[in-house]
Each structure stands twice: as C-alpha cells, then as structure tokens.
Amino acid sequence: MADNSISNGNRIAPPATHDLTSALRTHGGLIALFLILAFNAAFTPNFLQVQTLFVNISQVATIAIVAIGMTFVIATAGIDLSVGAVMALAGALAPLIFQSEFGAAYPALGIAAAFAVPLAVAALCGLFNGVLVSVLNVQPIIATLILFISGRGIAQVLTNGNLQTFSNPYFSYLGTGKVLGLPFQGWLALALAGMAFWIVTRTTFGRYLLAVGGNERAARLAGAPVRKVKIGAYMICAFLSGIAGLIVVAINSASDAARNGNLMELDAIAAAVVGGALLQGGRAPIFGAVLGAVIIQLVKYTLLANGVEDEVALIAKALIIVLAVYIQQARKE
Amino acid sequence: MQVLLSMNGIDKAFSGVPALRQARLDVAAGEVHALIGQNGAGKSTLIKILTGVYKKDGGDIAFDGRAREISSPGGAQAAGIATIYQELNLVPLRSVTENVVMGFEPRRLGLFVDWPEAHRRTREILSRFGIKIDVTAPLGTYSTAIQQLVAIARAVSLDANLVIMDEPTSSLDDREVEVLFGVVRELRNSGVSVLYVSHFLDELFRICDRVTTMRDGRTVSVRTIKDTTKLELIADMLGREVEEIETAGMTDLGGGEKQLGDVLLEADGLATDRRLFDFSLSVRRGEIVGLGGLLGSGRTEAARALFGVDAISQGEIRLKGEPWKPGTPSDAIRNRIGMLSEDRKAEGIVPDMSVRENMTLALLPALTRNGRIETQRERALVEQFIKALGIKSANMDQPIRELSGGNQQKVLLARWLATEPEILILDEPTRGVDVGAKLEIQAIIRDYVDRGFGVVLISSEFEELVEGADTIVVLQDGYSVTTLQNPGITEDALVSAIAHHHGTGPA
Numbered sequence: 001m002a003d004n005s006i007s008n009g010n011r012i013a014p015p016a017t018h019d020l021t022s023a024l025r026t027h028g029g030l031i032a033l034f035l036i037l038a039f040n041a042a043f044t045p046n047f048l049q050v051q052t053l054f055v056n057i058s059q060v061a062t063i064a065i066v067a068i069g070m071t072f073v074i075a076t077a078g079i080d081l082s083v084g085a086v087m088a089l090a091g092a093l094a095p096l097i098f099q100s101e102f103g104a105a106y107p108a109l110g111i112a113a114a115f116a117v118p119l120a121v122a123a124l125c126g127l128f129n130g131v132l133v134s135v136l137n138v139q140p141i142i143a144t145l146i147l148f149i150s151g152r153g154i155a156q157v158l159t160n161g162n163l164q165t166f167s168n169p170y171f172s173y174l175g176t177g178k179v180l181g182l183p184f185q186g187w188l189a190l191a192l193a194g195m196a197f198w199i200v201t202r203t204t205f206g207r208y209l210l211a212v213g214g215n216e217r218a219a220r221l222a223g224a225p226v227r228k229v230k231i232g233a234y235m236i237c238a239f240l241s242g243i244a245g246l247i248v249v250a251i252n253s254a255s256d257a258a259r260n261g262n263l264m265e266l267d268a269i270a271a272a273v274v275g276g277a278l279l280q281g282g283r284a285p286i287f288g289a290v291l292g293a294v295i296i297q298l299v300k301y302t303l304l305a306n307g308v309e310d311e312v313a314l315i316a317k318a319l320i321i322v323l324a325v326y327i328q329q330a331r332k333e
Numbered sequence: 334m335q336v337l338l339s340m341n342g343i344d345k346a347f348s349g350v351p352a353l354r355q356a357r358l359d360v361a362a363g364e365v366h367a368l369i370g371q372n373g374a375g376k377s378t379l380i381k382i383l384t385g386v387y388k389k390d391g392g393d394i395a396f397d398g399r400a401r402e403i404s405s406p407g408g409a410q411a412a413g414i415a416t417i418y419q420e421l422n423l424v425p426l427r428s429v430t431e432n433v434v435m436g437f438e439p440r441r442l443g444l445f446v447d448w449p450e451a452h453r454r455t456r457e458i459l460s461r462f463g464i465k466i467d468v469t470a471p472l473g474t475y476s477t478a479i480q481q482l483v484a485i486a487r488a489v490s491l492d493a494n495l496v497i498m499d500e501p502t503s504s505l506d507d508r509e510v511e512v513l514f515g516v517v518r519e520l521r522n523s524g525v526s527v528l529y530v531s532h533f534l535d536e537l538f539r540i541c542d543r544v545t546t547m548r549d550g551r552t553v554s555v556r557t558i559k560d561t562t563k564l565e566l567i568a569d570m571l572g573r574e575v576e577e578i579e580t581a582g583m584t585d586l587g588g589g590e591k592q593l594g595d596v597l598l599e600a601d602g603l604a605t606d607r608r609l610f611d612f613s614l615s616v617r618r619g620e621i622v623g624l625g626g627l628l629g630s631g632r633t634e635a636a637r638a639l640f641g642v643d644a645i646s647q648g649e650i651r652l653k654g655e656p657w658k659p660g661t662p663s664d665a666i667r668n669r670i671g672m673l674s675e676d677r678k679a680e681g682i683v684p685d686m687s688v689r690e691n692m693t694l695a696l697l698p699a700l701t702r703n704g705r706i707e708t709q710r711e712r713a714l715v716e717q718f719i720k721a722l723g724i725k726s727a728n729m730d731q732p733i734r735e736l737s738g739g740n741q742q743k744v745l746l747a748r749w750l751a752t753e754p755e756i757l758i759l760d761e762p763t764r765g766v767d768v769g770a771k772l773e774i775q776a777i778i779r780d781y782v783d784r785g786f787g788v789v790l791i792s793s794e795f796e797e798l799v800e801g802a803d804t805i806v807v808l809q810d811g812y813s814v815t816t817l818q819n820p821g822i823t824e825d826a827l828v829s830a831i832a833h834h835h836g837t838g839p840a
Contacts, residue, residue: 202705202706202708203701203704203705203706204697204698204700204701204704204705204706205704207690207694207697207706208697210683210685210686210690211683211686211690211694214683214684214685214686215679215680215682215683215684217679217680218674218679218680218681218682218683218694219683219694220642220661220662221640221642221662221672221674221680221681222662222666222694222695222748223661223662223663223665223666223667223694223695223697223698224663224694224697225663282683282685282686283685
C-alpha cells in the first residue's frame with residue numbers, strides 16, 4: 001500500500017538474502033504504523049478508546065487531504081509551501097459568507113456559497129502557483145512562498161485579525177458529523193484518496209503527471225501538455241487545501257486566520273515523503289501519503305498523550321522525515 | 334601466455350530470466366582483450382560480476398593465480414581490478430592531483446598531506462602517458478578525454494593489474510581517441526591487462542590482441558584479432574554465417590521498392606533562433622530524406638523546427654500542400670508527424686515508467702475516452718507492437734530502464750509508429766544500439782516507408798544515409814547547401830558534399 005504508483009507495479013524480485021531490508025523498504029510505513037499502535041496500546045492511557053479514535057481521525061483527515069494534494073505537486077518535481085495559507089484563506093472566507101446578510105436571507109444558498117466560493121478561491125491560488133511555476137518558470141519553492149506569506153495575510157485582513165466564531169449546524173457537519181459512527185471528514189478523506197488514486201492510475205492526466213515528473217523533456221516531445229499538467233497539479237493541491245481549511249473551521253466552529261493550517265505545509269510534505277513520494281518527481285503514491293499522514297498524526301498524539309512537550313514533538317517529526325528520506329535513498333539503488 | 338583472469342561457467346539470472354549461462358572469459362597478463370556482443374548479450378552483467386556489483390549464481394573466478402570471491406566494488410579494487418566507467422566517478426571541482434591521490438595521499442608526520450610530493454607523483458604518473466597538464470587546476474576545467482585519462486592514471490597508481498574500460502571512446506573526438514590508444518598501449522607495455530568493451534569494431538583491430546564475443550548470455554567465440562575479420566566478428570555476434578551477411582549488404586535500409594508518391598512535407602527557408610538559418614527540404618510518400626552534415630551543422634535543429642519544438646522565425650512549411658505552422662510537439666503529433674529524438678536518455682524514455690506506459694505516451698489522446706485511459710485497448714496495442722518489433726522484455730509492465738539500449742529504442746520507435754504518423758523524423762535512430770538491433774530498426778523503417786509514408790533521417794553513419802536515403806539534404810552551419818539524389822550517391826560524394834565549403838553566408 002505504501003507503494004502504489006502504477007509505474008512500480010512490477011519490481012524485480014529482490015534476492016532472498018535481502019528479505020528483511022527489502023521488506024522494510026516496501027512496507028516500512030506499515031511496519032512503523034504497527035509499532036506505533038503497539039506502543040500506544042501498551043503504554044498510552046486510554047488509547048484503546050473510541051474517543052481516541054475519533055480525535056485522531058478528525059485530526060488526520062486534514063493532514064491526509066492536504067498530503068494527497070501535495071503528492072500531486074511533488075509528482076511533478078515541485079513543492080507547494082502555500083497549502084497552510086490557502087487553508088487559512090478558505091477557512092476565513094466561509095464564515096464571512098454564511099454569516100453575511102445574503103447568507104442570513106438565503107440560508108441554503110449561503111451554505112452552498114460558503115463551500116463553493118472558498119474552494120474556487122483556493123483553486124485560483126493553485127492557478128496562480130501553477131502559472132508562476134510552469135509559464136514563468138519560477139522555482140516552485142519561491143513561487144509558492146509568495147502565497148505562503150501573503151495568503152495568510154489576506155485571510156487576516158479579511159477578518160480584521162479577529163477570531164470569527166459561529167454556530168451553524170449545517171456547516172459544522174463537515175467537522176463534527178458522523179457517518180456509520182465515524183467522523184464524516186475521515187470518510188471524506190478516504191473518498192478523496194480514492195478519487196485521487198483513480199486520477200493517477202486511470203486517467204490521461206495522471207499518466208502525463210508521472211511522465212512530466214519522470215522526464216519532462218521526453219514528455220513534452222511526446223506531446224504531453226506539460227504546462228497544463230503542472231497547473232492542474234497545483235490547482236488540485238490548492239483545492240484540497242481549501243477543503244482541509246473548511247474542515248478545520250467546521251471542527252472548531254470558529255475561524256482563526258492566524259492559526260488555521262499553521263505549519264501544515266511541513267506535515268503534508270512529511271506525510272507525502274513518508275508515503276514514498278520522490279522529491280525529484282515521477283511518483284504519486286496516494287495511499288502512501290494517507291498512511292504517512294496517519295503516522296505523522298499518531299506520533300504527534302503519542303508524544304502529546306504521554307506528556308512530551310510540543311516542541312519535542314517537532315523534533316520527533318523531523319526524525320521521521322530523516323528516516324523516510326534514508327529509506328527512500330536505499331530504495332533507489 | 335600467463336593467465337591473469339579466468340572466469341568459468343558463470344551463471345546469473347534476474348528474477349528467473351537468465352542473463353548469463355555458463356559464460357567464460359580469459360584475459361592474459363599484459364594483453365588488451367576486447368569484449369563484444371549485442372546489447373543484452375551479457376557483457377555488462379559479466380563485468381558487473383567481475384567488479385563485485387552483482388553476485389554470481391554459479392561459476393568460478395580466478396584472478397592473479399588465486400580463486401576469488403569478489404563481493405563488492407571495493408573488493409575488486411583491492412584485488413587489483415580497476416574500472417573506468419562511462420560516467421566518471423571523479424570530483425570535477427577538485428584539482429587533478431587530489432583526484433589522482435584521493436584516499437592515498439602522501440603524508441608528512443602521518444598527519445599533513447604532503448602536497449608538493451602529491452603533485453610530483455601525479456605529474457610523474459600522467460607523464461608516463463604523455464600528458465602534461467597543470468595538476469593543480471580543477472579537474473572539471475579539462476576535457477572529457479583528459480578526465481578519462483586521469484581516471485586511468487588513478488587506477489594505475491593504485492597498482493591495478495586489470496583495467497576495465499567500458500565504451501571509453503564514445504564521447505571522445507578523433508585526436509583524443511589517439512591519446513587514449515597511446516595510454517592503452519602504454520598500459521600493455523608495462524604489463525597491465527586491459528578489458529576493452531566497445532561497439533566500434535574498427536577500434537578493436539587497432540589496439541586489441543584478442544576478442545571474446547558473447548551472445549544471449551553465452552561466450553560464443555574467442556578469437557585472435559590478427560587472424561580474424563570484422564565480418565567474422567559481426568557473424569559471431571549475430572549468430573549468422575559470414576556469407577549470409579556479405580550478400581545482405583551492411584545495412585537493412587536499402588532494397589525497397591522505389592515508388593515515390595505525392596509531396597507530404599515541404600519546408601522553405603526555415604530559420605529558428607537555434608543556429609538554423611536557411612533550411613529547405615521536401616519529403617514525398619515512400620521517400621527517406623536523409624540529412625547529412627557534421628556535428629553542429631543544424632540537422633537536429635532542422636528536425637526540431639519541423640516538429641514544433643523550436644519556434645520558427647522565418648520561412649514556411651507546407652503539409653500536404655497546405656501552409657502549416659507547428660506550434661508545439663503535440664500540434665505536430667495531431668498532424669501525424671512523429672519525432673524520435675537524438676538523446677534517448679534525456680529526451681526519450683521516462684525511466685521509471687513501464688514499457689507499456691512509455692510506448693503509449695504519444696498515443697494517449699487517442700486512447701482516452703472522457704479523460705480515462707482505455708486500458709484494454711492499450712494492452713492489446715502494446716502486445717501487438719512488442720511482437721511486431723521483437724522487443725525483449727520480461728513483460729510490458731517492466732520499467733523501461735531495465736531494458737537494453739536497443740530494446741529501449743524499439744519501444745520509442747513503437748511509441749511513434751503507434752500514432753500512425755505520415756511523417757517520421759528519426760534523429761540518429763540506431764546510435765548506441767548493437768548491430769542486431771540496428772538491422773532490425775532499419776528494417777522497421779524500411780517497412781514503414783514502403784507503406785507510403787515519409788521519413789526524415791538523421792544519421793552520423795554515412796553508410797546508413799548512402800544506402801538508405803532516396804535523397805540527402807546536406808547541411809552546413811545552419812544552411813541546407815545541396816541535395817544529393819539516389820541512386821548514384823556514394824560515401825565519397827556525401828563526404829565531399831559535407832566537407833566542401835559552399836560559402837553560403839548571410840548576405
């Protein structure tokens with residue numbers, strides 16, 4: 001599951017003597033997940049409670065959704081630093097819309113617009129990033145730095161820097177609703193992952209995505225619409241970030257432009273890399289990114305639940321990234 | 334004759350597919366021994382076993398009079414086997430001296446590197462090969478040839494008994510090749526053996542003593558160069574009889590029915606910003622139009638202009654009589670033009686993608702319905718091309734990087750044939766592939782042309798152009814200067830057309 005990019009469907013079987021290391025490489029994510037779960041079951045108080053499950057699902061959903069988007073961008077050998085800022089922007093817009101006079105007058109339309117407009121704005125942010133990268137040839141890290149800085153600024157200007165609280169059961173369903181007893185956003189994340197997987201493995205766009213990341217010049221000469229593919233990847237990433245931003249706002253019944261999505265870019269990149277995405281492009285393991293998100297979230301939770309401070313948790317996250325990159329390097333041989 | 338290296342009964346299989354079957358290789362002390370064979374014959378696998386990159390499944394290796402188990406590249410180096418790779422493993426930003434003595438620096442008081450001594454030693458080693466350069470300058474400031482020689486010098490300074498050279502001349506010009514040959518002879522004179530892998534058979538006759546030929550993972554012949562001919566070696570590699578090849582001619586491009594039809598593509602006075610100033614040609618149905626010229630004469634640039642890679646700043650193109658301005662490659666593909674690019678690695682394959690995905694990359698728009706790829710049709714089509722072109726791969730989902738060069742090239746050729754183009758631009762279609770694959774690729778091109786399509790062929794091999802092309806457009810410095818017509822073109826005529834200065838400068 002950690003390695004589901006279609007180009008790797010058929011690896012040459014590794015020699016028998018390397019069973020352990022190769023198992024670690026291909027299933028490292030799952031093994032890590034199992035170890036964390038086992039540790040928690042044994043040492044973390046109240047870990048095996050339904051409430052714990054709910055908390056973790058609602059937390060992991062946003063990371064997973066953004067990580068899926070990040071995986072598209074990384075597949076083109078790019079990176080998107082603006083995901084957290086886009087979350088804040090989308091999250092700031094939604095309450096403004098359904099709490100406006102228009103939203104009060106037409107509640108149904110207001111809710112619809114509170115979803116549609118922020119997501120459209122998010123997609124536009126992606127368009128902006130994509131055009132900078134593919135048309136103007138700006139380095140992805142610089143191009144997305146622009147919105148990384150200004151996106152959150154715009155969100156704070158829109159809300160005058162205030163925390164916007166609200167109570168709107170329809171909108172909050174996104175963050176607090178349950179389907180079959182499990183949080184709605186967990187199902188949403190899974191559904192989005194399924195769609196993303198389908199796009200990568202079954203569509204022309206997905207094939208071009210991997211080709212552009214794998215060898216851009218060859219892809220262009222074979223007629224691939226390189227610019228459109230890159231712009232598409234950044235738009236998908238920003239759109240998914242927008243969804244994650246709305247979820248965070250819905251969970252809290254409040255929008256805080258200063259905190260929504262803060263440091264999300266790091267979690268998303270870490271999840272994608274732990275999931276097997278190669279920063280040089282050409283690979284898009286969608287479910288790997290989901291697994292990576294689960295691992296990142298569980299590590300955070302484990303440390304938190306066992307009284308380790310937040311700052312130390314950051315260091316732990318860094319160690320996970322180092323480990324993931326190390327395993328990736330070994331994989332390439 | 335004292336035996337230095339003896340590999341016997343070597344077996345090796347990759348995921349069940351045998352790459353070597355009872356292969357053997359003997360190298361005598363102080364000889365230059367060539368190892369040849371088609372791509373996929375097992376040369377590189379055998380060498381990688383010898384240098385400890387792969388582990389053999391069976392067989393024995395004896396080196397320098399003792400049985401050896403070489404399990405790592407470091408182990409091979411310690412045993413006295415040095416390998417000069419195509420891509421050099423040196424540090425371009427450090428000085429020549431540092432590169433030569435790296436890891437074995439002469440020291441003073443056991444602590445400080447004795448640089449004067451290191452420089453002196455490096456100069457001495459290099460001068461043995463007749464190279465006098467500033468050893469304190471960064472290695473990267475010198476040509477590839479010099480860098481290669483420095484790699485050899487380093488190997489020799491580490492007391493190697495056997496130096497393996499893998500396609501050493503592929504990136505060298507004529508003068509540099511001479512220098513390299515001088516070094517090889519010097520190595521032999523000082524008792525060092527050289528294992529020489531090359532596609533260029535002519536070279537072998539100039540510097541090798543014996544030659545081992547491999548085919549399909551087996552060692553099929555060991556010959557003394559003095560007593561053999563180029564034709565015999567080709568016959569060994571292909572597994573054919575000498576007489577068979579003699580009658581067939583050296584290439585498989587010639588011999589088609591010559592029935593030229595309507596004009597497919599015309600270019601008139603094309604210019605781009607990439608050193609193409611004035612280029613004209615016309616391609617008719619059933620015609621191969623060759624582009625002749627030296628390196629940098631504008632052949633590749635002309636191809637790129639026709640395919641819409643480089644923007645056209647002047648001149649015009651007519652496609653079946655209609656004016657047409659190519660904007661992008663996908664534009665050209667929609668108008669049923671294909672282009673096999675010159676650099677397979679940089680511009681052809683997507684290495685991590687499968688044979689199937691690489692083959693259908695240019696065809697995707699036609700395989701798509703509502704954005705979805707029709708997988709069944711894709712698989713059927715790929716299956717058909719794998720069979721038709723004789724592509725050797727474990728299955729269609731194998732990553733293309735695991736295929737030999739010739740097979741990769743066939744996949745790329747299939748990528749274009751699958752789009753059913755009316756015009757195919759082929760930039761060096763047989764470069765870097767072995768003799769067998771070359772003949773097959775030439776036959777595929779011939780077959781395609783005979784079905785009434787047109788080809789623009791770029792080839793640095795005069796043989797291929799003279800025998801294959803119906804018309805040759807000769808380029809010089811970005812200008813098409815003259816057109817030769819077959820029958821009647823000889824290699825001499827082509828060479829003189831390419832070499833003769835026509836004095837066409839901008840007015």
